[in-house]
Amino acid sequence: MYLRLAFRNIFRNKVRSLITLGAISFGCISLIIAGGFIENTFIQLRESYIRSFLGHIQVYKKGFLEQGVARPFDFMISNPDEVIKKITDHPHVVAATPRLEFSGLLSTGETTVSFIGQGVNPKWENQISTFVQLEKGENLAEGDTYKTILGKGLSEALMAKAGDPLVLVANTKSGAINALDMEVKGVFFTSSKAYDDRALRVPVEVAQKLLHTDDIQTIVVLLDDTSETDAVIAGLNERFKKDGLDLEVKPWYDMADFYTKTVDLYKRQFFVLKLIIGIVVVLSVFNTMNMAILERIGEVGTIMALGTKRRGVVTLFLLEGLILGIVGGVIGVASGYLLAMLISYIGIPMPPPPGATIYWTAQIEMVPAIFAFAFVLAIVTSVVSSCYPAIKASRLEIAEALRHNI
Amino acid sequence: MGIIKIEKAGKNFSLGKTIIHALKGVSLEIGKGEFMAIVGPSGSGKSTLLNLIGCIERPSSGTVMIDGTDIGSLSPDELAEIRSSRLGFIFQSFNLLPVLTVAENVEYPLHLGGGEKRTRAEKVAGVLKEVGLERFSSHKPAELSGGQRQRVAIARALVGSPSIILADEPTANLDHRTGEEILNLMKDINRKMGATFVFSTHDPKIMNIADRMVELRDGEITFDHVS
Numbered sequence: 001m002y003l004r005l006a007f008r009n010i011f012r013n014k015v016r017s018l019i020t021l022g023a024i025s026f027g028c029i030s031l032i033i034a035g036g037f038i039e040n041t042f043i044q045l046r047e048s049y050i051r052s053f054l055g056h057i058q059v060y061k062k063g064f065l066e067q068g069v070a071r072p073f074d075f076m077i078s079n080p081d082e083v084i085k086k087i088t089d090h091p092h093v094v095a096a097t098p099r100l101e102f103s104g105l106l107s108t109g110e111t112t113v114s115f116i117g118q119g120v121n122p123k124w125e126n127q128i129s130t131f132v133q134l135e136k137g138e139n140l141a142e143g144d145t146y147k148t149i150l151g152k153g154l155s156e157a158l159m160a161k162a163g164d165p166l167v168l169v170a171n172t173k174s175g176a177i178n179a180l181d182m183e184v185k186g187v188f189f190t191s192s193k194a195y196d197d198r199a200l201r202v203p204v205e206v207a208q209k210l211l212h213t214d215d216i217q218t219i220v221v222l223l224d225d226t227s228e229t230d231a232v233i234a235g236l237n238e239r240f241k242k243d244g245l246d247l248e249v250k251p252w253y254d255m256a257d258f259y260t261k262t263v264d265l266y267k268r269q270f271f272v273l274k275l276i277i278g279i280v281v282v283l284s285v286f287n288t289m290n291m292a293i294l295e296r297i298g299e300v301g302t303i304m305a306l307g308t309k310r311r312g313v314v315t316l317f318l319l320e321g322l323i324l325g326i327v328g329g330v331i332g333v334a335s336g337y338l339l340a341m342l343i344s345y346i347g348i349p350m351p352p353p354p355g356a357t358i359y360w361t362a363q364i365e366m367v368p369a370i371f372a373f374a375f376v377l378a379i380v381t382s383v384v385s386s387c388y389p390a391i392k393a394s395r396l397e398i399a400e401a402l403r404h405n406i
Numbered sequence: 407m408g409i410i411k412i413e414k415a416g417k418n419f420s421l422g423k424t425i426i427h428a429l430k431g432v433s434l435e436i437g438k439g440e441f442m443a444i445v446g447p448s449g450s451g452k453s454t455l456l457n458l459i460g461c462i463e464r465p466s467s468g469t470v471m472i473d474g475t476d477i478g479s480l481s482p483d484e485l486a487e488i489r490s491s492r493l494g495f496i497f498q499s500f501n502l503l504p505v506l507t508v509a510e511n512v513e514y515p516l517h518l519g520g521g522e523k524r525t526r527a528e529k530v531a532g533v534l535k536e537v538g539l540e541r542f543s544s545h546k547p548a549e550l551s552g553g554q555r556q557r558v559a560i561a562r563a564l565v566g567s568p569s570i571i572l573a574d575e576p577t578a579n580l581d582h583r584t585g586e587e588i589l590n591l592m593k594d595i596n597r598k599m600g601a602t603f604v605f606s607t608h609d610p611k612i613m614n615i616a617d618r619m620v621e622l623r624d625g626e627i628t629f630d631h632v633s
């Protein structure tokens with residue numbers, strides 16, 4: 001009976017109920033769209049960091065992370081091919097590629113500048129290092145020998161272009177000086193100008209030859225699924241331990257400092273948004289219920305005179321709030337879903353993230369947790385904001401309330 | 407012994423700093439099955455007295471006993487319990503719930519007490535027949551005339567088989583003829599079912615239908631006549 005009364009009472013003032021339902025569903029939709037947008041930004045940002053540079057996992061010699069900056073050549077992985085084989089054996093691993101970093105001087109004969117070099121395996125690296133974009137010439141390829149690609153700023157400083165000869169000079173692992181004749185194959189740029197001003201890449205074999213070593217420093221691992229990162233790390237650690245390998249493993253999220261900070265910031269902003277939407281829904285339902293009670297003082301008097309207890313009156317008005325919340329939540333979640341699909345289909349053009357140069361397209365991520373949260377928020381806030389009006393109605397003086405009927 | 411026994415009942419209202427003595431030590435005993443009218447000018451305390459008998463308000467002083475229960479010490483929930491189980495109400499403005507149908511309005515008091523759905527429906531059909539509105543059970547109150555609405559209200563007051571039915575100016579919003587019909591219907595029910603009726607009115611012609619007439623003036627009984 002209360003349910004029937006509550007239902008019909010809602011339909012009594014259709015315009016007002018529609019406005020309230022609109023406010024509740026609008027709250028749901030905003031949460032779903034904003035939350036899904038933020039989540040999508042996180043994912044794209046994360047994937048771009050991972051797939052353009054970091055990889056999901058990096059493997060080093062134990063101690064490299066603490067002391068490698070000062071003594072980079074004291075912590076090297078000595079049998080790289082064997083280790084890489086072990087890593088690629090693991091399920092979910094798509095690629096594992098070695099990197100060897102070094103620094104030195106680069107000369108055209110006329111001009112000499114310092115550089116940071118990275119020895120890479122072109123075949124695999126080209127999958128991971130999508131942040132390296134070729135501006136002129138060609139990227140390194142499998143089988144290249146004394147070829148190099150230069151960062152844009154570096155190539156400009158040297159006035160070198162594709163096909164030009166160069167000399168690379170660097171300290172070997174043991175401290176001697178070595179030089180190699182190279183040919184410029186291409187010029188690249190990344191999202192970081194500072195990096196492009198100093199960086200060059202060579203095939204890893206060339207770097208090893210220059211440094212007089214067979215070792216490498218880092219193995220970058222790419223997975224087929226980011227959510228498998230922790231599982232793969234556990235698996236690799238176990239494998240290395242079993243095989244007595246002195247290696248350590250680092251996940252992408254420990255390396256992507258900027259990403260984790262950004263996520264943290266956005267999560268806080270999203271919390272504020274949730275709060276604001278919650279308040280809007282509360283005020284709107286509160287207003288509706290309050291008006292409903294003002295209009296129905298006489299009726300409350302009647303049903304109380306007939307023997308309805310205070311609890312019954314509270315139940316009646318809370319049910320109205322609950323129904324408004326459920327209906328508004330269902331409409332909100334459903335239209336949020338449709339709108340999210342539509343927006344994702346069209347795509348939101350986005351400016352490059354800080355420090356980057358590439359425009360991208362954001363979509364709305366369908367996160368079940370956000371949908372559930374929006375629905376629960378709609379119901380909880382509607383019921384909560386009906387509480388005060390409901391209790392107020394149940395406390396009416398019956399005789400006084402009855403006079404409103406005349 | 408009376409089913410309603412009021413002893414030196416007073417009721418005060420405070421309006422700001424002034425205290426209004428709406429009832430001043432009223433004593434009254436009403437027997438089972440009586441059909442009694444409370445008359446008196448506007449503001450004389452008729453509604454206040456009916457509210458005391460109806461367990462809607464508690465007296466400021468004195469005692470009000472309904473069926474042997476002193477209502478002065480009961481909690482709001484206990485008063486609600488008495489209202490739904492032993493009392494029936496008919497109001498001046500009918501007070502039907504506009505969103506419910508005639509049958510649902512009549513059923514409302516039954517749902518407070520629980521009980522099976524089928525027996526409830528039977529009772530509703532029974533009282534609607536009693537007031538001659540069985541054909542209107544699925545109508546909304548807005549589709550009925552004033553007299554018909556008051557009949558629905560009478561059916562609603564009857565449906566729980568209360569021992570006392572209270573009516574505060576039940577005919578005030580009806581034309582004279584309809585008012586008389588309503589009073590006669592109440593009287594019929596009173597005779598057939600033996601329920602005690604207490605109603606207020608200031609229509610002198612209608613007063614005559616009553617078996618007993620109590621006149622209030624300024625919160626005091628000035629006249630008590632059994633015909």
Ligand SMILES: Nc1ncnc2c1ncn2[C@@H]1O[C@H](COP(=O)(O)OP(=O)(O)O)[C@@H](O)[C@H]1O
Pocket residue numbers: 400419420421426427428446447448449450451452453454455
């Ligand atoms: N809730 C109230 N607050 C203040 N005064 C009241 C209240 N209820 C009734 N009164 C006063 O009590 C007196 C009796 O009122 P009432 O019982 O309604 O009279 P009647 O029904 O005979 O017209 C009137 O003076 C009225 O103004």
Ligand SMILES: [Mg+2]
Pocket residue numbers: 452453454574
């Ligand atoms: Mg009155």
